[in-house]
Amino acid sequence: xxxxxxxxxxxxxxxxxxxxxxxxxxxxxxxxxxxxxxxxxxxxxxxxxxxxxxxxxxxxxxxxxxxxxxxxxxxxxxxxxxxxxxxxxxxxxxxxxxxxxxxxxxxxxxxxxxxxxxxxxxxxxxxxxxxxxxxxxxxxxxxxxxxxxxxxxxxxxxxxxxxxxxxxxxxxxxxxxxxxxxxxxxxxxxxxxxxxxxxxxxxxxxxxxxxxxxxxxxxxxxxxxxxxxxxxxxxxxxxxxxxxxxxxxxxxxxxxxxxxxxxxxxxxxxxxxxxxxxxxxxxxxxxxxxxxxxxxxxxxxxxxxxxxxxxxxxxxxxxxxxxxxxxxxxxxxxxxxxxxxxxxxxxxxxxxxxxxxxxxxxxx
Amino acid sequence: xxxxxxxxxxxxxxxxxxxxxxxxxxxxxxxxxxxxxxxxxxxxxxxxxxxxxxxxxxxxxxxxxxxxxxxxxxxxxxxxxxxxxxxxxxxxxxxxxxxxxxxxxxxxxxxxxxxxxxxxxxxxxxxxxxxxxxxxxxxxxxxxxxxxxxxxxxxxxxxxxxxxxxxxxxxxxxxxxxxxxxxxxxxxxxxxxxxxxxxxxxxxxxxxxxxxxxxxxxxxxxxxxxxxxxxxxxxxxxxxxxxxxxxxxxxxxxxxxxxxxxxxxxxxxxxxxxxxxxxxxxxxxxxxxxxxxxxxxxxxxxxxxxxxxxxxxxxxxxxxxxxxxxxxxxxxxxxxxxxxxxxxxxxxxxxxxxxxxxxxxxxxxxxxxxxxxxxxxxxxxxxxxxxxxxxxxxxxxxxxxxxxxx
Numbered sequence: 001x002x003x004x005x006x007x008x009x010x011x012x013x014x015x016x017x018x019x020x021x022x023x024x025x026x027x028x029x030x031x032x033x034x035x036x037x038x039x040x041x042x043x044x045x046x047x048x049x050x051x052x053x054x055x056x057x058x059x060x061x062x063x064x065x066x067x068x069x070x071x072x073x074x075x076x077x078x079x080x081x082x083x084x085x086x087x088x089x090x091x092x093x094x095x096x097x098x099x100x101x102x103x104x105x106x107x108x109x110x111x112x113x114x115x116x117x118x119x120x121x122x123x124x125x126x127x128x129x130x131x132x133x134x135x136x137x138x139x140x141x142x143x144x145x146x147x148x149x150x151x152x153x154x155x156x157x158x159x160x161x162x163x164x165x166x167x168x169x170x171x172x173x174x175x176x177x178x179x180x181x182x183x184x185x186x187x188x189x190x191x192x193x194x195x196x197x198x199x200x201x202x203x204x205x206x207x208x209x210x211x212x213x214x215x216x217x218x219x220x221x222x223x224x225x226x227x228x229x230x231x232x233x234x235x236x237x238x239x240x241x242x243x244x245x246x247x248x249x250x251x252x253x254x255x256x257x258x259x260x261x262x263x264x265x266x267x268x269x270x271x272x273x274x275x276x277x278x279x280x281x282x283x284x285x286x287x288x289x290x291x292x293x294x295x296x297x298x299x300x301x302x303x304x305x306x307x308x309x310x311x312x313x314x315x316x317x318x319x320x321x322x323x324x325x326x327x328x329x330x331x332x333x334x335x336x337x338x339x340x341x342x343x344x345x346x347x348x349x350x351x352x353x354x355x356x357x358x359x360x361x362x363x364x
Numbered sequence: 365x366x367x368x369x370x371x372x373x374x375x376x377x378x379x380x381x382x383x384x385x386x387x388x389x390x391x392x393x394x395x396x397x398x399x400x401x402x403x404x405x406x407x408x409x410x411x412x413x414x415x416x417x418x419x420x421x422x423x424x425x426x427x428x429x430x431x432x433x434x435x436x437x438x439x440x441x442x443x444x445x446x447x448x449x450x451x452x453x454x455x456x457x458x459x460x461x462x463x464x465x466x467x468x469x470x471x472x473x474x475x476x477x478x479x480x481x482x483x484x485x486x487x488x489x490x491x492x493x494x495x496x497x498x499x500x501x502x503x504x505x506x507x508x509x510x511x512x513x514x515x516x517x518x519x520x521x522x523x524x525x526x527x528x529x530x531x532x533x534x535x536x537x538x539x540x541x542x543x544x545x546x547x548x549x550x551x552x553x554x555x556x557x558x559x560x561x562x563x564x565x566x567x568x569x570x571x572x573x574x575x576x577x578x579x580x581x582x583x584x585x586x587x588x589x590x591x592x593x594x595x596x597x598x599x600x601x602x603x604x605x606x607x608x609x610x611x612x613x614x615x616x617x618x619x620x621x622x623x624x625x626x627x628x629x630x631x632x633x634x635x636x637x638x639x640x641x642x643x644x645x646x647x648x649x650x651x652x653x654x655x656x657x658x659x660x661x662x663x664x665x666x667x668x669x670x671x672x673x674x675x676x677x678x679x680x681x682x683x684x685x686x687x688x689x690x691x692x693x694x695x696x697x698x699x700x701x702x703x704x705x706x707x708x709x710x711x712x713x714x715x716x717x718x719x720x721x722x723x724x725x726x727x728x729x730x731x732x733x734x735x736x737x738x739x740x741x742x743x744x745x746x747x748x749x750x751x752x753x754x755x756x757x758x759x760x761x762x763x764x765x766x767x768x769x770x
Binding site for chain 1: 442445458470475483544
């Protein structure tokens with residue numbers, strides 16, 4: 001370990017414990033603290049519109065969901081293309097409860113942290129169940145198994161009257177210390193709730209990766225036979241990877257339901273599963289910062305393409321529908337180019353940037 | 365002394381300029397509206413011409429001064445049929461201070477119903493699901509609901525069925541809130557005395573072949589299939605029926621099947637896609653069609669031509685649909701201004717509520733007047749039945765109102 005804990009140049013670890021530190025230097029810790037401080041205080045100084053708060057909240061919810069997907073696909077190497085269904089399990093745990101006991105029941109409106117947690121555990125239970133085939137299946141075969149879960153979920157929600165056949169199930173407004181959270185403060189309130197959840201979940205994932213359970217995930221991904229020979233249980237590891245993914249997805253689903261004040265099937269389709277996967281890949285599979293960068297990049301890209309299409313629509317001929325086509329074409333093209341030229345995701349840029357400052361003033 | 369006089373002159377000049385440059389109240393104002401709909405993605409075949417209808421009529425309003433010196437600004441956003449995007453668009457529009465919201469899908473409207481009531485904004489949707497009105501009191505359906513359309517088709521079947529037996533019908537519906545919307549009312553109408561028997565309710569998938577379904581329906585004695593979905597599944601169904609020789613050559617032909625459908629099943633796209641299989645397809649809507657000549661035909665085609673629309677769009681009933689929604693919105697603004705009121709959400713809500721009796725609004729685009737009141741949230745109450753004859757939809761009889769659904 002470097003003698004200077006503020007500006008360490010290069011890696012000087014002498015123990016594994018040092019290598020597992022969350023923050024390598026004091027500067028890292030301070031910068032992270034400042035970043036968190038900024039995230040918490042900016043709404044006090046900048047008045048963001050509801051639209052922008054909605055977008056930011058959506059990004060943060062996606063961050064929580066992608067933590068889970070990154071654990072199962074990035075760290076454990078198990079492909080999942082049914083992640084939106086797990087998010088849906090969380091959302092419908094809350095929405096189903098609201099439908100059964102009433103959308104303004106005290107459990108929904110006052111005990112909302114508990115409901116979010118219960119939704120997470122429900123997601124974990126389903127995750128573990130869906131993860132059972134992972135004990136025998138790999139790669140594309142496992143992908144098909146998770147796809148099947150997505151289809152079963154779609155059918156169940158769309159056809160069961162209990163789930164309102166996929167139509168919106170409303171949940172009531174929640175209460176906070178100061179009383180009911182009204183429309184004016186709705187998005188700000190949920191910004192703070194989702195932000196705290198995202199930070200706690202992020203620290204949880206970071207800490208998990210420092211434990212033997214976290215290292216098991218990576219070991220099983222790299223070579224499950226070798227991991228087995230080393231005394232790990234690959235099957236159990238895969239199941240709990242899915243359970244963890246389901247937990248984070250369930251939490252994200254409940255947050256989504258509260259923020260949108262209800263759950264409707266349209267938000268948990270196969271298309272959304274693919275979008276989550278795209279977020280994880282663009283952000284950087286198998287990296288914690290990737291879970292943050294991916295949702296930010298994809299959501300902002302989508303929004304920007306929307307603006308560009310709208311702008312293009314002002315001068316492109318209406319008869320050819322060019323402006324309409326611009327959005328999906330541009331969005332798809334950017335993703336493809338990104339995957340071609342930076343397959344390790346945005347997290348790799350972050351790594352390069354950090355390395356530069358870590359080695360500075362030396363070049364390598 | 366000279367200085368005082370100079371300053372006095374400057375003050376008078378400034379006051380004069382201020383008087384000249386200050387516009388009179390309510391003159392030269394721009395009223396902001398917003399439309400969020402599926403221009404791409406599912407149901408965009410309907411959303412695309414709908415958006416063009418709204419866009420063209422708004423341009424016409426601004427170009428020809430329908431609101432005098434006032435203008436309307438109606439940004440159109442693609443929500444790709446995703447509720448989350450619809451919500452984002454809605455919040456954006458609210459931030460921009462819109463006075464009326466033009467919405468689209470059943471799911472999106474149901475999801476935003478609480479917001480509509482909280483924000484107290486009048487909404488004109490493209491969906492005709494009766495449940496939206498039950499969920500939010502600020503929603504004004506432009507025409508008769510899906511339930512009314514479906515029951516209306518049922519009534520036509522009951523009245524024109526030949527033979528002493530009960531007509532056997534199958535319901536062919538979209539697997540969504542939109543598709544299921546009229547079923548409950550249809551079943552209630554039958555319970556209330558509408559003489560027919562529902563043999564089967566089919567929620568279609570993405571089937572490319574309906575042979576088995578059609579054979580099954582025929583083996584059960586089904587003579588009429590009532591569709592509440594979009595065009596493409598109906599096209600597959602009637603194409604297969606023609607191939608199997610099951611399509612009735614005349615209404616209610618024994619041993620064959622007659623197909624009927626609500627608003628979003630029909631239109632020129634259906635004929636273009638199904639060709640001769642569309643012959644004899646019965647369809648109901650409250651809109652006038654360009655295939656039926658009248659003063660509205662030239663008006664609509666001129667509008668489309670003026671803004672460079674192709675022939676397909678110009679003749680689309682969903683183009684008419686969009687024009688009509690925009691017409692109602694603009695008419696509400698015009699009447700509010702005429703009454704000397706400030707154009708606000710609350711004022712527009714009141715104006716729309718008073719749109720009845722001698723204040724009913726008669727646009728060229730519909731078969732009946734638009735009427736709203738505190739208890740009536742359905743604009744055009746009458747429906748027109750059309751049938752495909754020689755490759756075009758032709759009116760059957762006069763506009764009607766379903767009797768079993770009030």
